[in-house]
Amino acid sequence: MTKTTMFERSRTRVRISNEDMDYLFQVVLGYHPHGGASYGELFRAASKVEDGEPESWISAFRKMGERIERLATGLEALGRASAAPTFLRAFTGYRTAAFLMNPKTDFERFSNTVESFVRCFRKAIPSFGCSCEPVRIPYEDNYLSGYFYGVEEQSAPRPTVLIVGGGDTYAEDLHFWSGAAGPGRGYNVLSLELPGYGLSPTRGLYLLAGLEAPMRAAVDYALAKPQVDSDALALYSISGGGYAVTRTVATERRVRAAIATTPIYDIYQLITEAIPAILLDERRSGVSRWLLEVSGHFNKAGKNNMDKFAWQSGKGSLLEAIRSTEGEPVDVKAIGCPMLCLAAEGDPPEALAQTRYVFDHLEHPKKALRVLTAEEGAEAHTHVNNFPLLDQVVFDWLDETFAQDETAQRVGLVEGA
Amino acid sequence: MSKEKTGQRHKNKVYFKDQDLDLYLQAFPLNHLTYGGAAAGEVIYAASRVDEKNLESWVEEWSALAARLEAEAATSLEKGHRVSARESYLRAFTYYRTASLCLPVGDPRFRATWEMMRSCFRRAARLFKPPIEAVEVPYEDTTLPAYFVPASEGDERRPTAIVIGGGEQFSEEPYFWGGAAAAERGYNALLVDMPGQGGTPFRGMHHRHDVEVPMGAVLDYLEGRPDVDLDCVGAMGFSLGGYIVLRSVASERRIGACAVSTPIIDWHQTLTDAMPTMLRRAPRPLFNAVMRLGNLFSKTQLLAYEKFFEWQVGARSYADAMDSFRPWKVDVASISCPVLCMMGTGEAETFKRQTYACYAALNSPKALRVFTEEEGADAHSQANNQRLAHQVIFDFFDEMFAQGEANPSMAQTARRSRPDLRVG
Numbered sequence: 001m002t003k004t005t006m007f008e009r010s011r012t013r014v015r016i017s018n019e020d021m022d023y024l025f026q027v028v029l030g031y032h033p034h035g036g037a038s039y040g041e042l043f044r045a046a047s048k049v050e051d052g053e054p055e056s057w058i059s060a061f062r063k064m065g066e067r068i069e070r071l072a073t074g075l076e077a078l079g080r081a082s083a084a085p086t087f088l089r090a091f092t093g094y095r096t097a098a099f100l101m102n103p104k105t106d107f108e109r110f111s112n113t114v115e116s117f118v119r120c121f122r123k124a125i126p127s128f129g130c131s132c133e134p135v136r137i138p139y140e141d142n143y144l145s146g147y148f149y150g151v152e153e154q155s156a157p158r159p160t161v162l163i164v165g166g167g168d169t170y171a172e173d174l175h176f177w178s179g180a181a182g183p184g185r186g187y188n189v190l191s192l193e194l195p196g197y198g199l200s201p202t203r204g205l206y207l208l209a210g211l212e213a214p215m216r217a218a219v220d221y222a223l224a225k226p227q228v229d230s231d232a233l234a235l236y237s238i239s240g241g242g243y244a245v246t247r248t249v250a251t252e253r254r255v256r257a258a259i260a261t262t263p264i265y266d267i268y269q270l271i272t273e274a275i276p277a278i279l280l281d282e283r284r285s286g287v288s289r290w291l292l293e294v295s296g297h298f299n300k301a302g303k304n305n306m307d308k309f310a311w312q313s314g315k316g317s318l319l320e321a322i323r324s325t326e327g328e329p330v331d332v333k334a335i336g337c338p339m340l341c342l343a344a345e346g347d348p349p350e351a352l353a354q355t356r357y358v359f360d361h362l363e364h365p366k367k368a369l370r371v372l373t374a375e376e377g378a379e380a381h382t383h384v385n386n387f388p389l390l391d392q393v394v395f396d397w398l399d400e401t402f403a404q405d406e407t408a409q410r411v412g413l414v415e416g417a
Numbered sequence: 418m419s420k421e422k423t424g425q426r427h428k429n430k431v432y433f434k435d436q437d438l439d440l441y442l443q444a445f446p447l448n449h450l451t452y453g454g455a456a457a458g459e460v461i462y463a464a465s466r467v468d469e470k471n472l473e474s475w476v477e478e479w480s481a482l483a484a485r486l487e488a489e490a491a492t493s494l495e496k497g498h499r500v501s502a503r504e505s506y507l508r509a510f511t512y513y514r515t516a517s518l519c520l521p522v523g524d525p526r527f528r529a530t531w532e533m534m535r536s537c538f539r540r541a542a543r544l545f546k547p548p549i550e551a552v553e554v555p556y557e558d559t560t561l562p563a564y565f566v567p568a569s570e571g572d573e574r575r576p577t578a579i580v581i582g583g584g585e586q587f588s589e590e591p592y593f594w595g596g597a598a599a600a601e602r603g604y605n606a607l608l609v610d611m612p613g614q615g616g617t618p619f620r621g622m623h624h625r626h627d628v629e630v631p632m633g634a635v636l637d638y639l640e641g642r643p644d645v646d647l648d649c650v651g652a653m654g655f656s657l658g659g660y661i662v663l664r665s666v667a668s669e670r671r672i673g674a675c676a677v678s679t680p681i682i683d684w685h686q687t688l689t690d691a692m693p694t695m696l697r698r699a700p701r702p703l704f705n706a707v708m709r710l711g712n713l714f715s716k717t718q719l720l721a722y723e724k725f726f727e728w729q730v731g732a733r734s735y736a737d738a739m740d741s742f743r744p745w746k747v748d749v750a751s752i753s754c755p756v757l758c759m760m761g762t763g764e765a766e767t768f769k770r771q772t773y774a775c776y777a778a779l780n781s782p783k784a785l786r787v788f789t790e791e792e793g794a795d796a797h798s799q800a801n802n803q804r805l806a807h808q809v810i811f812d813f814f815d816e817m818f819a820q821g822e823a824n825p826s827m828a829q830t831a832r833r834s835r836p837d838l839r840v841g
Contacts, residue, residue, distance in 0.1 A: 029457040032450035039447050040793030040801025043431050067791070075808070080815070081602060082808040089804060129601070185500050377458030385458025388508065392493065392501035399498060 030384040034180035035085050036092045054100040054300045065093025069120055084127035091120040104307040114199055121172040130183035139217040145198055146171045149179050149189040150227050159232035159402055160188040162222050166239025167312055170198050177238055181391040188227055192218050196312040206314035209327040215248040232256055232402050238382040243267040250334040257401050259394055261342035262351045263358035266329040271322055273350035332358050338366035340397045345371055345379035435469045437717040444800040445515045451803045452597035454511040472519040472716055483512035487537055503544035510537040521720055522728045531616055538589040556634040562588050563609035566596045576649035576818055577605040583656025584725055587615035595653050598807035609635055611661055613729045623731035626744040632665035649673055649818040653810055655798040660684055663747045666754050674817035676810040678759035678798050679768040680775035684745035690767035701736040708735040749775055755782040757813045763795035
């Protein structure tokens with residue numbers, strides 16, 4: 001029997017033969033650049049992991065989080081400046097444990113772990129070297145969570161990146177994708193958890209395909225900030241957030257640039273391509289349930305992920321959750337801003353195909369496509385294995401896009417100049 | 418045969434079957450991940466292409482990666498992307514450095530690689546805000562290559578850490594071992610090659626046992642700077658740097674506190690302990706022959722020995738080199754500044770023995786910190802957990818300098834007991 005994998009996400013094996021776990025391990029190795037990790041701590045925890053057994057993973061990384069948090073708390077009591085950076089590594093321990101937790105079957109431990117990493121992350125903020133504050137973005141009669149990273153010594157409004165992750169991404173994670181790097185490169189960053197992300201299902205928010213409303217709420221919020229240059233707001237997404245970004249820029253004209261790794265114009269298609277067809281056939285739901293169980297048995301990490309997806313969707317089953325994402329694909333031709341289409345060589349074929357499709361159908365003259373490769377050490381999904389290269393590609397493109405706009409406007413080439 | 422492994426410096430291998438290559442992977446590129454000197458995916462990609470049986474493939478893969486990053490950095494700089502250029506140059510430095518580990522010193526590529534790595538680091542240095550300065554420290558009738566990492570802009574006097582690397586290190590590397598951490602914490606850092614370290618053998622310099630002499634020159638240099646608080650100068654040393662720092666503070670009173678991982682107080686003993694018993698007793702010609710034939714050692718170890726004994730120490734033979742190490746001893750009882758002794762549980766026994774011996778013999782304020790496997794910090798010099806090591810070191814410096822109330826801002830932090838340290 002072959003083992004199932006959630007998604008192909010990387011070609012280079014680090015340490016753990018179970019592919020899902022191996023990918024996740026590369027995620028945390030990638031957390032080094034901004035103080036999120038020390039590899040000895042990660043290898044130590046990984047050495048306690050029994051391949052393919054989520055429980056051993058959860059236990060090892062939770063212990064790592066607990067141990068480092070105890071150390072950080074001790075330093076905090078002594079008033080040491082070292083407490084803050086230490087809390088960031090405690091965050092990484094808890095966060096890594098949470099990857100494989102199942103909110104459906106073990107909600108208490110799941111929410112407790114999420115609260116632990118949020119707590120540690122917030123205590124780490126003084127070590128970031130830029131201003132950073134947790135924010136609540138008003139949305140309907142509820143709110144969306146995120147962080148606002150501000151450029152230091154701000155005398156004028158700055159270009160700003162609004163970043164969204166995928167269903168598995170917490171706002172805290174986005175620290176490593178651009179939150180920490182943006183201010184040093186002259187950009188404010190607003191990170192965002194869409195409905196259904198993070199702990200939002202506990203306050204009645206679920207994954208939804210109609211993302212205009214939450215995205216509009218976030219754009220309103222960003223543009224109302226005095227630090228934000230309203231002529232230079234970019235949307236940036238990783239993983240499933242590619243759908244939110246691609247969809248938003250087809251209608252939202254206040255956004256001046258978009259970056260997605262990967263762009264997604266049909267989320268239902270992407271999800272169903274990744275899941276064996278038999279599981280989606282209603283007439284065979286008895287069989288598909290059985291198959292889910294079997295595949296769950298052979299890949300418990302995958303089973304937990306599927307349960308989590310259903311929980312985030314507010315649906316009773318994976319099938320219902322998947323069906324709820326069905327809708328009209330994005331009209332790519334309507335996208336009205338420059339767009340950087342990024343993908344990783346190790347992304348699933350359907351994600352690569354949609355990236356290509358979006359790039360080919362973009363009518364805006366400023367568009368770019370780049371597939372980061374294994375040779376560049378950046379072929380893993382969302383480029384977790386090479387944040388420095390990703391930052392370089394993203395921010396250099398933004399620099400050029402916004403600067404080109406300025407130049408163009410000065411010489412009167414652009415409408416409205 | 419002795420049970421002690423010559424090169425044992427950590428217990429957990431992470432990637433390569435070969436112990437030495439795995440050590441190199443950990444202590445160089447993986448270590449440099451911490452402060453932006455490497456990217457995980459690049460490291461794993463290059464490592465995955467190395468054929469462990471063929472050291473040439475190691476050189477090729479890391480050189481190719483470095484050259485690619487260097488070109489990428491140049492392009493970024495051309496287009497005005499200074500942050501991207503700096504980050505790429507810093508990674509190119511690490512990858513050239515990693516390539517050089519498996520090049521014999523006699524190979525012309527060794528010097529070429531050294532020049533490229535130094536050039537990449539210097540290009541990155543200029544792009545920091547404020548820039549890292551490449552400086553020359555006047556020493557006898559020549560100079561020592563060094564870098565000054567300012568904590569921030571301006572001529573305000575700030576506490577300063579001197580960072581000394583190990584026997585095989587170049588003065589650029591202590592940026593990752595303490596320089597970057599110092600700047601994050603408001604300390605300046607001076608990264609310097611002592612005679613025999615780094616590229617100094619290219620200048621005809623060799624190791625000397627009385628390292629307090631060049632260290633004195635370093636302190637003279639710091640005295641001439643307007644931005645150094647001379648009441649708060651700390652020194653940190655890793656591996657052989659542990660010897661250099663300890664030996665210096667036994668007579669150099671301008672260093673206010675030091676942290677060493679591990680304390681090496683008798684270098685001859687360290688090397689003798691690391692040798693197989695039969696070799697220890699061997700007559701000189703046999704000793705030299707065995708070292709050269711190298712059946713007892715791996716290819717990588719032989720390269721490292723050749724580089725250290727012949728090129729850096731400048732000895733005509735291994736036996737001569739061993740003799741020259743006899744005076745490499747530290748008079749621990751004369752040390753008067755506070756000393757933080759650090760070691761990992763995964764180190765060779767000889768390092769552990771000297772750590773305990775040094776700690777016991779110290780008459781000055783002292784602390785002992787043993788890093789464990791559970792903490793993921795058991796490797797030699799805490800290569801696998803720099804963040805933790807830096808927390809411990811700089812907290813120690815903060816406390817020691819606050820205690821003397823030399824620095825008013827730090828004196829506000831009252832000294833309290835440290836549960837994680839054994840404090841003497």
